[in-house]
Amino acid sequence: MSWRCVLALAAVLPLTTPASGASGDAALAVPEVCARAPLAAPLDVLEAVERALCHxxxxxxAWAGVMAQAARLETARAAYLPAATASIGAFKGNSSRAISGRPQLDSRQNSDTRAASVDLSWTLYDFGQRRAGVEQARALLEAAGATRDATLQSVFAAAAQAYYDLLSAQGALAAARDAEQAARESALAAAARHQAGAASLSDKLQAQTAAAQAVLSRVRAEGEAQNAAGTLAAAMGMSVATPLTLAAGPTSLPGTAFVQSVAVLLEQAKRAHPSVRAAQAQLQAAQQGVAAARADGMPTLSLSASVERNRQSSESQADADARSKSIGLQLRIPLLAGWSRAAGVHAAQAARDAKAAELAQTEQDVALELWKNYQGLGTETESLKASEELLQSAAQSADVVRGRYKAGVGNLLELLNAQSALADARQQRVQATSRWHSARLKLAASLGQLGYWAVR
Incomplete structure (x- = not known):
C-alpha cells in the first residue's frame, strides 16, 4: 500500500471543521503534495502541514499500528471458522530375516506404503469466549485508530507551529533590520552634528554604540530564523539545510468562530478528543478481556471429522487398501487448573480497573489542557490589541523625536530612547501575533478537532 493510498483513508479522521466553526472544509483528503517533488516557493502553511503528514x-x-491491529481482529474472527488439516505421506521400507545355519529359510521383503488423511475441527459453542475475543480485538482496533488520530493531529499541530515560528522569526528579523537601519542613520546624523560642532563627542559615541547593539540584535535574529527554518524543514521530512521561502503572512487574523463557552468546548473535547476515545476503547477492550477470562473456564462443544486412506503393497502379499471415516461431537469440560483461571479473571479485572482510572486521568488532562488554552487565547487576544496600540504610539513618538533631532532642537538621548522603544514595540508586535496564532492552534488541538480549517 502506498502512502498516497494510506492518506486517502484519512477521510475517516475527525480532522474536520467543528460544527460551530467555518463551513466548507472537507476531511483530510489525499494531499496532492505527496505526489510532487518540487517544494512550492513561496511555501504556505497548508503545504507545510501536508508534507509533514506525508513524510x-x-x-x-501510527498507520502501521492500525494495520497490525486490524490483522489481529481478523485472527480473532477466524476462531468462528472450522479448522482443517490434511496429511499425505509416502513410505518405502524393507525387512529381512536370517536364520543361523539354515540359509534356505532367509527372507527379504520390500514394502511401499501411501497414506492420506483429512481432519476437521469446528468449535460450535464456547459460552462467549470467541465473541469476547472478537469484541476485545475490535475495541483495540478502535483504540489504535484513535491513537492514529492523535498522532496525526500532533504532527499537524507541530508542523503548523513550526511554520508560525519561522514566520515570527522572519518578522523579528525584519524588525531588527529596520532598527539597525534607523540606528545607523542616527549614528550618521550624530557624527555630522559633531563635525559641525552642534553635538558633543559623547553623543557621537553613544549613537555608534546603539548602532553596534542593533547589529548584534540583527545577527542574533538571523540565527533564530535559521534555527526555525531547520525545524520546519525537519517537520516536513526534508533536510534541515533546505532553503525555505515562506508566503507573506496573512493581512488579517483567522476566525475564531469555533470558540464557544468553555462548558460547550469541554463537552466537545470529552466527546471527540482522540486521546479520550483511545482510552475509552481500551477500557472496552479490558472489559471484554474480563469476559474472555471468565469464559476460558467454561465447557466447549466441538464438531470433529476425519477421512483417512492407507494403501500398502509388498512383494509377498497382495496390495492392501484401507479406508476410514469418522464424525462426532466432543464436549470439553475443564475440571481443575490449579486456580489459574480464577487468577486470570482477577488479573483481567485489575487491568480493567486500571484502564478505567486511565480514562478518568485522560479526561482530566484533556479538560485541564483545554481550560489553559482557552484562557491563553483570551490573554493573547488582549495582548495582541495592546501590542498594536503600543506600536502605533512608539512609531509616532519616534517620528516626532527624529524630526526634532534633525531640526537641531532635540537631544540624542531622547532619540535613542525613542528608537529603542520603537524596536521593542515592533518585536513585541511580532511576538504577540505569533503567540496568538499559537494559542489559537493549541485550543483547536485541545478540542481534538484540528484540521485544515485551523490554518486557513
Missing part, C-alpha cells in the same frame, strides 16, 4: 515517521508508525 513524518510518526504518521507511518
Amino acid at each position: 513524518h515517521p510518526q504518521t507511518r508508525q
